[in-house]
Every structure is written in C-alpha cells, then in structure tokens.
Amino acid sequence: MKKLLAALLVTATSLSAAAQPVIDAHLAAAKKAAGTDFSGTIARLCIVPDAPVGGGAGGPRPIPDRATWYAEPARMFDNLYWVGTKIHSAWALQTSGGIILIDTLYNYAVEPEIVEGLKKLGLDPAAIKYVVITHAHGDHDEGARLLQDRYGAHVVMGAPDWDLIEKNVNIPGGVPKRDIVGEDGQKITLGDGSVTLVSTPGHTLGTLSLIFAVKDRGRPVTVAYSGGTAFNFPKDVARYDTYIASQKKMAEAAKAAGATIIMSNHSEFDDAWDRGRLVKLRRTGEPHPYELGNDAVQRYFTVTSECALAMREKLAQR
Numbered sequence: 001m002k003k004l005l006a007a008l009l010v011t012a013t014s015l016s017a018a019a020q021p022v023i024d025a026h027l028a029a030a031k032k033a034a035g036t037d038f039s040g041t042i043a044r045l046c047i048v049p050d051a052p053v054g055g056g057a058g059g060p061r062p063i064p065d066r067a068t069w070y071a072e073p074a075r076m077f078d079n080l081y082w083v084g085t086k087i088h089s090a091w092a093l094q095t096s097g098g099i100i101l102i103d104t105l106y107n108y109a110v111e112p113e114i115v116e117g118l119k120k121l122g123l124d125p126a127a128i129k130y131v132v133i134t135h136a137h138g139d140h141d142e143g144a145r146l147l148q149d150r151y152g153a154h155v156v157m158g159a160p161d162w163d164l165i166e167k168n169v170n171i172p173g174g175v176p177k178r179d180i181v182g183e184d185g186q187k188i189t190l191g192d193g194s195v196t197l198v199s200t201p202g203h204t205l206g207t208l209s210l211i212f213a214v215k216d217r218g219r220p221v222t223v224a225y226s227g228g229t230a231f232n233f234p235k236d237v238a239r240y241d242t243y244i245a246s247q248k249k250m251a252e253a254a255k256a257a258g259a260t261i262i263m264s265n266h267s268e269f270d271d272a273w274d275r276g277r278l279v280k281l282r283r284t285g286e287p288h289p290y291e292l293g294n295d296a297v298q299r300y301f302t303v304t305s306e307c308a309l310a311m312r313e314k315l316a317q318r
C-alpha cells in the first residue's frame with residue numbers, strides 16, 4: 001500500500017512538474033496576443049480568473065452609488081450608440097425599422113442609461129423592437145422586462161439562458177416573458193439593419209455572441225461582439241473545453257465576416273467607456289478608437305482561449 005501511494009505521489013509530482021511549463025506557455029501566448037490592446041482582458045482571465053464578477057444569478061443586492069457607475073451615453077458609430085455604465089455596456093443599433101438593443105444592464109441602470117440615454121442622444125426608446133441578451137446574468141438581463149413591458153420589444157436569448165432566467169424568480173426588474181429563442185446562425189433583421197447570432201456556450205450555456213455591420217462616417221465596418229467572457233462558471237474541464245471551442249468558433253466567424261472591431265458587454269474587456277469619450281475627441285482623418293483591425297480581433301480570441309487553456313490545464317492536474 002505504502003509502495004503504491006509513493007508511486008502515485010511520484011506520478012502526481014511529475015505530472016504537475018510537467019504541467020507548469022504547459023501552463024506557462026499558455027500564459028505567455030496570451031500575453032503576446034494581448035499586447036497593449038487587451039490588458040483588461042488578460043488581467044481578468046489570466047491573472048485573477050477567480051475574482052468575483054458582477055452579475056451571476058442571485059437575489060437583490062444593494063444598488064451602488066450612482067457616482068460609481070453612471071456614464072454619459074455616446075454615439076459610437078453613425079448608427080451604433082453606447083448606453084452603458086462605466087462598467088457594463090448596452091448598445092443601440094439604429095436601423096430604418098427602429099432599434100435593436102444589445103444587453104440591458106442591471107435594473108437600476110436601465111432607466112437612467114438606456115431610456116434616458118437614448119433620449120439624450122435624440123433617439124426614441126419606444127423604437128426598441130428587439131432586445132438581444134447575450135447571456136442571462138443580472139448585469140445584462142435585468143432591464144429586459146421593463147423594455148418588453150413598456151415598449152413591447154421582442155426579447156432574444158439562447159435556450160439554456162431562458163431556462164436560467166426563469167429559475168431566477170427574484171430578479172430585480174422581473175423575469176421577461178419567454179419570447180424569441182436565439183439559434184446559432186440566426187439573423188435578427190430590422191429595417192436595413194441586422195445582427196447575426198453565433199452560439200458561444202461557455203460563460204453560460206446559452207451565451208450568444210454577435211456579428212453585425214455598422215457605419216463609420218459612411219464606411220461599413222464589421223463588429224464581432226463577444227457575449228460572455230469571464231470564467232465564473234462551474235470549474236470542470238469539460239466546461240473549459242466548451243468555452244475554448246466557442247472562442248475558436250467566434251474567431252472564425254469574425255474572420256469570415258472581416259470584423260475589424262471587437263466589442264464586449266464589459267468595459268473591462270473592450271474599454272467601451274473610454275472609447276465613448278475618445279470618439280468625441282476624434283478629428284477628421286483619425287482612425288476610429290474602436291477599430292483595431294482584423295489581426296487584433298483574432299488576437300482577442302487568442303487571449304481568451306489561451307487563458308482558458310492555462311486554467312483548464314491547472315484544473316486537469318488537480
């Protein structure tokens with residue numbers, strides 16, 4: 001028995017000794033891919049992956065002081081408006097048929113940021129026809145019910161996330177009534193605009209990422225919108241594998257669509273709040289602060305994949 005235990009220990013030790021260089025290689029690959037463009041993403045995913053994240057299911061929590069989150073809305077592109085907080089993003093894609101809204105923030109922010117924010121930007125919140133929820137966590141879904149009830153907007157979510165939100169009966173703002181189940185490859189079209197859904201399970205099982213076109217001073221450009229990022233999901237190897245496969249899938253979808261812009265629903269990952277202020281200072285001839293190019297979009301997904309591979313390797317060794 002003692003001999004067997006000793007043998008097992010030797011195996012375990014040699015395994016973890018072999019694992020460390022593998023983990024280090026993934027971390028180095030993530031760091032290289034991040035460069036100076038995605039420091040927030042690498043900090044969250046590779047350096048402090050277990051830190052608590054805003055959102056998640058659960059009961060009511062205290063509303064933070066408005067000064068810590070309130071942000072002025074911004075017209076980010078000709079037809080894409082940012083109506084987020086300093087921390088979380090919501091986006092309004094303006095089309096000839098009305099507005100497709102992406103993500104809805106916490107309940108406390110939906111009125112001041114989305115409803116009032118759209119008005120400040122000269123848009124009518126009653127024109128919101130579709131609300132696409134990228135995943136059913138409080139920081140992105142709590143505002144959905146208000147928009148559904150007040151404006152009759154159609155709410156789109158992945159099937160597993162409809163199940164998730166319906167279990168969470170105490171959601172501030174209320175649970176939206178089940179409406180459109182977003183499928184992989186589905187195109188949500190409104191007037192002359194559309195967003196294409198890419199099913200990217202991992203962060204939640206129903207996470208939807210998006211591909212859509214916007215105009216920058218009249219020039220069409222393509223956005224890859226990552227629907228779920230952090231690793232606050234059950235810690236098992238299979239879940240990491242799912243997440244990693246989704247990053248690869250979204251990178252390919254972004255490449256096929258020629259995306260030069262990567263967006264997220266947290267400023268931590270894409271600096272939305274900063275870019276919303278920078279765009280106001282942009283002069284004629286200057287590049288758009290959000291447009292980092294095809295290569296950067298690919299590097300973003302390398303960062304998320306490589307950090308996940310490092311964490312997966314750690315987990316596999318336990």
Ligand SMILES: [Zn+2]
Binds near residue numbers: 055056135137203228
């Ligand atoms: Zn989340």
